[in-house]
Amino acid sequence: MNWDLPSTGVVFKSVRKLNPVQFFNLNVLDLFVLITLGRGFFDKRVKPILLHSHTRPLTQLKFNKEGDLLFSSGKDISWHVWRTSNGEKLGSYDGHSGSVWCVDISADTTLAVSGSGDTTCKVWDTEKGTIIHNLTASTPVRTVNFKNDKHIITITTDATMGKPCEILTYDLRDENSLKDGIKFFRTDSQPLNSNNKVTAAIYVAYDDLYLTSHLNGEVTQWRAATGEKLRSSCVHTNQINSIQKSTDEDFIVTASKDTTAKLLDVWLLEVVKEYKTPQAVNSASLSSLEDHVLLGGGQDSHEVTTTDTRSGKFVCRFYHKIYESEIGRVKGHFGPVNTVAFHPDGRSFASGGEDGLIRYHYFDDSYFNFKFSY
Amino acid sequence: MPVAEEVKSSWADEVELEGGSLPPPTEVLDNSLKVITEYSYNEDDKKTKIVRTYKIEKRVVSKSIALRKTWKKFGESANDKPGPNPATTIVAEDVYMQYITSKEEDNKQEDEGLDKLKALGDKNVVKCRTCSGDHWTSKCPWKDTMLAGGKVPDDKKGPAVGGPSTGTETSKPGGSKYIPPSMREGAAKRTDNLSMARRDDATAIRITNLSESTTETDLEDLVKPFGPIQKLYLAKDKQAGYCKGFAYIHFKFRNDAAKAIAMLNGHGYDHLILTVDWSKPHPN
Numbered sequence: 001m002n003w004d005l006p007s008t009g010v011v012f013k014s015v016r017k018l019n020p021v022q023f024f025n026l027n028v029l030d031l032f033v034l035i036t037l038g039r040g041f042f043d044k045r046v047k048p049i050l051l052h053s054h055t056r057p058l059t060q061l062k063f064n065k066e067g068d069l070l071f072s073s074g075k076d077i078s079w080h081v082w083r084t085s086n087g088e089k090l091g092s093y094d095g096h097s098g099s100v101w102c103v104d105i106s107a108d109t110t111l112a113v114s115g116s117g118d119t120t121c122k123v124w125d126t127e128k129g130t131i132i133h134n135l136t137a138s139t140p141v142r143t144v145n146f147k148n149d150k151h152i153i154t155i156t157t158d159a160t161m162g163k164p165c166e167i168l169t170y171d172l173r174d175e176n177s178l179k180d181g182i183k184f185f186r187t188d189s190q191p192l193n194s195n196n197k198v199t200a201a202i203y204v205a206y207d208d209l210y211l212t213s214h215l216n217g218e219v220t221q222w223r224a225a226t227g228e229k230l231r232s233s234c235v236h237t238n239q240i241n242s243i244q245k246s247t248d249e250d251f252i253v254t255a256s257k258d259t260t261a262k263l264l265d266v267w268l269l270e271v272v273k274e275y276k277t278p279q280a281v282n283s284a285s286l287s288s289l290e291d292h293v294l295l296g297g298g299q300d301s302h303e304v305t306t307t308d309t310r311s312g313k314f315v316c317r318f319y320h321k322i323y324e325s326e327i328g329r330v331k332g333h334f335g336p337v338n339t340v341a342f343h344p345d346g347r348s349f350a351s352g353g354e355d356g357l358i359r360y361h362y363f364d365d366s367y368f369n370f371k372f373s374y
Numbered sequence: 375m376p377v378a379e380e381v382k383s384s385w386a387d388e389v390e391l392e393g394g395s396l397p398p399p400t401e402v403l404d405n406s407l408k409v410i411t412e413y414s415y416n417e418d419d420k421k422t423k424i425v426r427t428y429k430i431e432k433r434v435v436s437k438s439i440a441l442r443k444t445w446k447k448f449g450e451s452a453n454d455k456p457g458p459n460p461a462t463t464i465v466a467e468d469v470y471m472q473y474i475t476s477k478e479e480d481n482k483q484e485d486e487g488l489d490k491l492k493a494l495g496d497k498n499v500v501k502c503r504t505c506s507g508d509h510w511t512s513k514c515p516w517k518d519t520m521l522a523g524g525k526v527p528d529d530k531k532g533p534a535v536g537g538p539s540t541g542t543e544t545s546k547p548g549g550s551k552y553i554p555p556s557m558r559e560g561a562a563k564r565t566d567n568l569s570m571a572r573r574d575d576a577t578a579i580r581i582t583n584l585s586e587s588t589t590e591t592d593l594e595d596l597v598k599p600f601g602p603i604q605k606l607y608l609a610k611d612k613q614a615g616y617c618k619g620f621a622y623i624h625f626k627f628r629n630d631a632a633k634a635i636a637m638l639n640g641h642g643y644d645h646l647i648l649t650v651d652w653s654k655p656h657p658n
Contacts, residue, residue: 047465047466047467047468047469048465048466048467048468048469049463049464049465049466050463050464050465050466051462051463051464052461052462052463052464053450053462066436066438066439068435068439068442068443069442078449078450080449080450082463085433086457086458086463087458087463088457088458088459088463089447089450089451089454089458089459089462089463090445090447090448090451091447091448091449091450091451091452092448092449092450092451093449094449094450108438109438109442127442127445127448128448129448129449318471326474327473327474328471328472328473328474329471329472329474330469330471330472331469331472332466332469359466359469361469363471366471366473367471370473
């Protein structure tokens with residue numbers, strides 16, 4: 001398609017993709033009470049909210065598409081959902097018997113899926129907290145992802161107990177696939193190196209591509225429809241801990257143990273930008289509002305007791321997406337920051353730490369007024 | 375129109391309310407503010423009044439979010455009242471975002487600057503005041519001489535231990551390097567004073583083996599007959615105030631001091647025999 005319109009001289013360089021929220025009718029007035037737990041809440045500077053339900057380190061934080069709910073999983077057996085408007089805990093999903101490594105929420109927020117160290121993957125009714133499907137894998141489930149249509153779930157499993165790392169797909173409409181899963185990516189013909197297990201996975205480019213990251217710092221690109229391996233690129237020198245995508249799904253940001261985070265083009269897997277930090281990066285998130293990247297990290301948890309909190313550098317760092325330099329940091333955690341997530345509107349963020357706490361921050365005016373000087 | 379339930383008092387307050395005869399909680403709705411007043415007994419069995427002010431906001435949200443606002447709590451939170459449970463949702467301390475300007479880069483530049491200075495080593499920009507080695511002074515005695523390349527001149531090795539007072543090499547301008555006032559240009563008068571002080575020392579005598587009950591007046595009476603006194607110091611215990619057994623006396627003239635030594639050394643005073651000598655061993 002040619003967007004050039006020579007007669008008027010107007011060139012459409014890009015088409016802005018609208019957030020699904022904007023398609024809804026905004027005609028419903030919803031009255032609710034914003035609760036305060038102290039007068040400070042009214043201050044112009046909003047205090048961070050501490051969400052305290054996990055008793056063990058956090059593993060993943062995820063907002064639903066519209067950003068009114070925040071889902072958190074940790075190494076304890078239940079995982080939780082919170083209202084972002086006031087930090088109220090809405091409920092917990094109880095049923096796993098091992099660490100919950102990963103969660104994902106369907107686009108319409110009706111279904112939630114979680115993968116656990118108890119080698120199961122459970123599909124939940126988001127509203128009631130009940131289990132709809134219980135899918136059993138042979139080894140711990142490391143990543144879970146909905147395809148946007150909420151009928152297909154793709155999981156990856158750990159290579160342990162003599163079993164290889166697998167990528168499996170379940171179709172919730174097909175009873176047969178729920179038993180053992182389908183080897184959607186035909187790992188028989190293109191086997192994954194068993195020493196190079198998948199550490200994070202994500203659907204990008206509106207479900208056209210599926211990306212997996214590996215222990216050795218490699219990112220592999222798969223065609224979502226056929227399971228064909230398209231390309232692979234070794235972008236990091238050490239384990240990649242997490243992948244998150246940009247709102248337009250054209251870029252991902254990888255967080256690696258090699259102390260850097262990198263912005264990658266999802267189609268060519270080329271490194272566009274690199275963000276260097278003094279310590280391992282556990283999680284990185286892209287803002288939809290500003291050109292900012294949020295990085296969370298810290299030293300390995302087994303080293304924590306030997307250093308104090310100042311040298312541990314347990315901070316959330318903000319980097320400028322384009323100029324690759326650090327612009328700010330937010331302290332607060334008593335241990336490494338395991339997972340960070342920008343709210344879909346970019347006006348708040350959540351961070352979850354090894355200390356079992358979730359900190360939820362609303363940005364104040366100073367953040368939005370901040371101008372990067374270069 | 376889905377409307378979320380209103381916030382009521384927390385269950386903890388209700389439990390306490392059951393026991394006593396406290397006024398019932400009240401709610402006052404005033405435009406965008408809701409004021410809830412509750413009464414309860416505190417730990418000391420005293421009535422306390424708790425006033426909570428809530429701000430009620432109206433927000434326009436999409437249908438799907440509004441629908442989710444009516445979701446009931448479930449799982450661990452099934453028994454929670456509407457609104458945040460203080461056990462799980464805590465308002466934390468203020469944490470300000472630290473914006474990073476060029477602070478860290480400045481630090482880097484300083485380091486680079488130091489390296490540059492060291493590169494200019496021949497010009498002795500980085501130089502120890504004690505041994506003029508290739509390092510900052512910082513309680514030198516040839517701090518890392520061996521490591522720094524052993525540039526220490528032999529003639530300075532011996533006497534230099536005494537500290538920075540010996541050499542004049544210190545007066546070389548070292549940029550912003552700190553130079554003690556006594557070492558600065560125009561401090562010549564001061565050095566004169568120093569030599570004066572030394573001359574003073576030449577007239578000072580030390581008296582030891584004084585009894586504990588000795589006072590300054592006693593001492594003055596003792597030494598006055600020999601000549602005029604410049605300064606008199608009696609060592610005393612700070613707390614108890616008794617004499618520690620020795621004293622220094624500065625005479626105006628050296629002759630008087632010599633006389634005093636000759637007379638008082640071995641002199642019996644208050645049941646003790648005094649020892650008197652020059653305060654410093656005399657070169658002669």
